[in-house]
Amino acid sequence: xxxxxxxxxxxxxxxxxxxxxxxxxxxxxxxxxxxxxxxxxxxxxxxxxxxxxxxxxxxxxxxxxxxxxxxxxxxxxxxxxxxxxxxxxxxxxxxxxxxxxxxxxxxxxxxxxxxxxxxxxxxxxxxxxxxxxxxxxxxxxxxxxxxxxxxxxxxxxxxxxxxxxxxxxxxxxxxxxxxxxxxxxxxxxxxxxxxxxxxxxxxxxxxxxxxxxxxxxxxxxxxxxxxxxx
Amino acid sequence: xxxxxxxxxxxxxxxxxxxxxxxxxxxxxxxxxxxxxxxxxxxxxxxxxxxxxxxxxxxxxxxxxxxxxxxxxxxxxxxxxxxxxxxxxxxxxxxxxxxxxxxxxxxxxxxxxxxxxxxxxxxxxxxxxxxxxxxxxxxxxxxxxxxxxxxxxxxxxxxxxxxxxxxxxxxxxxxxxxxxxxxxxxxxxxxxxxxxxxxxxxxxxxxxxxxxxxxxxxxxxxxxxxxxxxxxxxxxxxxxxxxxxxxxxxxxxxxxxxxxxxxxxxxxxxxxxxx
Numbered sequence: 001x002x003x004x005x006x007x008x009x010x011x012x013x014x015x016x017x018x019x020x021x022x023x024x025x026x027x028x029x030x031x032x033x034x035x036x037x038x039x040x041x042x043x044x045x046x047x048x049x050x051x052x053x054x055x056x057x058x059x060x061x062x063x064x065x066x067x068x069x070x071x072x073x074x075x076x077x078x079x080x081x082x083x084x085x086x087x088x089x090x091x092x093x094x095x096x097x098x099x100x101x102x103x104x105x106x107x108x109x110x111x112x113x114x115x116x117x118x119x120x121x122x123x124x125x126x127x128x129x130x131x132x133x134x135x136x137x138x139x140x141x142x143x144x145x146x147x148x149x150x151x152x153x154x155x156x157x158x159x160x161x162x163x164x165x166x167x168x169x170x171x172x173x174x175x176x177x178x179x180x181x182x183x184x185x186x187x188x189x190x191x192x193x194x195x196x197x198x199x200x201x202x203x204x205x206x207x208x209x210x211x212x213x214x215x216x217x218x219x220x221x222x223x224x225x226x227x228x229x230x
Numbered sequence: 231x232x233x234x235x236x237x238x239x240x241x242x243x244x245x246x247x248x249x250x251x252x253x254x255x256x257x258x259x260x261x262x263x264x265x266x267x268x269x270x271x272x273x274x275x276x277x278x279x280x281x282x283x284x285x286x287x288x289x290x291x292x293x294x295x296x297x298x299x300x301x302x303x304x305x306x307x308x309x310x311x312x313x314x315x316x317x318x319x320x321x322x323x324x325x326x327x328x329x330x331x332x333x334x335x336x337x338x339x340x341x342x343x344x345x346x347x348x349x350x351x352x353x354x355x356x357x358x359x360x361x362x363x364x365x366x367x368x369x370x371x372x373x374x375x376x377x378x379x380x381x382x383x384x385x386x387x388x389x390x391x392x393x394x395x396x397x398x399x400x401x402x403x404x405x406x407x408x409x410x411x412x413x414x415x416x417x418x419x420x421x422x423x424x425x426x427x428x429x430x431x432x433x434x435x436x437x438x439x440x441x442x443x444x445x446x447x448x449x450x451x452x453x454x455x456x457x458x459x460x461x462x463x464x465x466x467x468x469x470x471x472x473x474x475x476x477x478x479x480x481x482x483x484x485x486x487x488x489x490x491x492x493x494x495x496x497x498x499x500x501x502x503x504x505x
Contacts, residue, residue, distance in 0.1 A: 018372040067368035071359045086362035093352035116258035155361045
């Protein structure tokens with residue numbers, strides 16, 4: 001099959017998929033194609049879109065590919081969307097950050113770090129399916145532990161948990177200058193296209209995330225008993 | 231709060247009580263402390279505890295004055311600060327177990343640094359292009375599942391009357407004893423009964439509603455149930471459906487289905503309004 005035809009098939013599949021579609025699933029319908037070849041085709045498509053100045057690109061999120069509009073069009077799309085635009089309060093973001101980096105984490109641990117009650121924020125994050133209940137911790141009282149959901153990866157545009165910038169990198173960023181905000185902004189803008197490896201050069205930081213990746217893998221295999229959300 | 235570090239004798243928001251204050255919204259006592267540390271331009275690891283504690287209390291007073299709900303956590307922190315301050319003032323207690331010269335501020339500093347890390351992390355993830363805020367996904371709807379069993383159309387009063395006629399034609403339940411009993415059945419009662427039946431299932435057959443123990447219900451019940459169903463349909467608490475044959479003509483049993491989510495509440499409210 002011609003390369004161009006393969007690219008077009010991949011494009012059609014990604015376009016018509018209601019959720020991020022895994023490279024393996026795309027490879028399954030392309031004769032003689034393996035997932036890494038699918039990745040290459042996606043890269044070619046994105047290069048094509050950039051060259052033609054299209055208003056969208058293909059993102060790798062939550063282990064699959066999804067066609068998304070470029071951020072610069074948000075101002076128009078927000079007005080078209082029927083659902084209310086996503087809004088996350090500082091409290092929600094802080095709680096999410098703690099869950100993301102410390103998962104599986106109990107409510108008490110979150111409250112200790114933030115210094116305030118986390119009940120309402122957690123409920124709202126559970127409602128919005130950004131956080132899920134990942135079971136219990138086997139200590140006295142068997143407290144519920146929370147983890148981020150697949151939806152979290154989708155909303156935050158992450159292929160996997162390991163793609164979160166490491167806390168160490170964030171600290172380095174904050175220490176690098178007085179104007180931490182401007183730096184962070186720059187990093188995000190720079191990071192979008194090349195995100196997966198942009199901030200992860202720090203080997204020690206990877207240790208932090210190794211456990212989280214394990215967790216993500218465990219999530220795929222068998223949800224813990226008693227899990228009600230995904 | 232753009233003002234530089236205030237003199238410790240006057241409140242950080244100025245002495246003029248009519249001065250309009252724009253309070254930053256704090257995410258909790260740790261956030262407030264970090265803010266004070268920032269505006270005082272001091273080092274987190276070497277907090278001038280007396281000064282910071284005093285300003286912290288002043289903020290709490292201001293928040294109370296503005297009648298903002300003060301979470302208990304703020305008061306706990308105030309107590310912690312007071313405790314640390316007193317520990318710093320007192321000479322080390324020789325009778326106490328030696329704490330390796332632990333700085334009484336150490337635990338607080340550790341918590342502040344920890345909180346600061348996550349606050350920065352929150353800023354970082356919040357700056358990402360978020361789905362539904364900054365970027366939007368191509369939205370192909372998942373293919374519709376094929377309709378269950380048979381194709382159905384919504385039916386009107388005529389089909390319902392026809393079903394009613396069928397029920398009436400069926401022999402009624404005749405009890406062994408001929409006891410004469412005046413039953414007062416209201417449409418309202420029957421409406422509640424119908425909704426009761428539909429409480430734990432989405433739908434049932436019309437004829438199930440006018441049957442008792444496998445027999446046709448008594449005539450008053452039949453008639454009131456019929457009226458109840460009409461009324462519930464009008465209130466849009468339920469819908470009536472019937473299968474169609476190949477020619478598209480409605481045929482077969484009439485199904486009574488509860489309408490969408492939240493309908494329960496509306497119909498209950500409307501029934502009480504009616505009666």
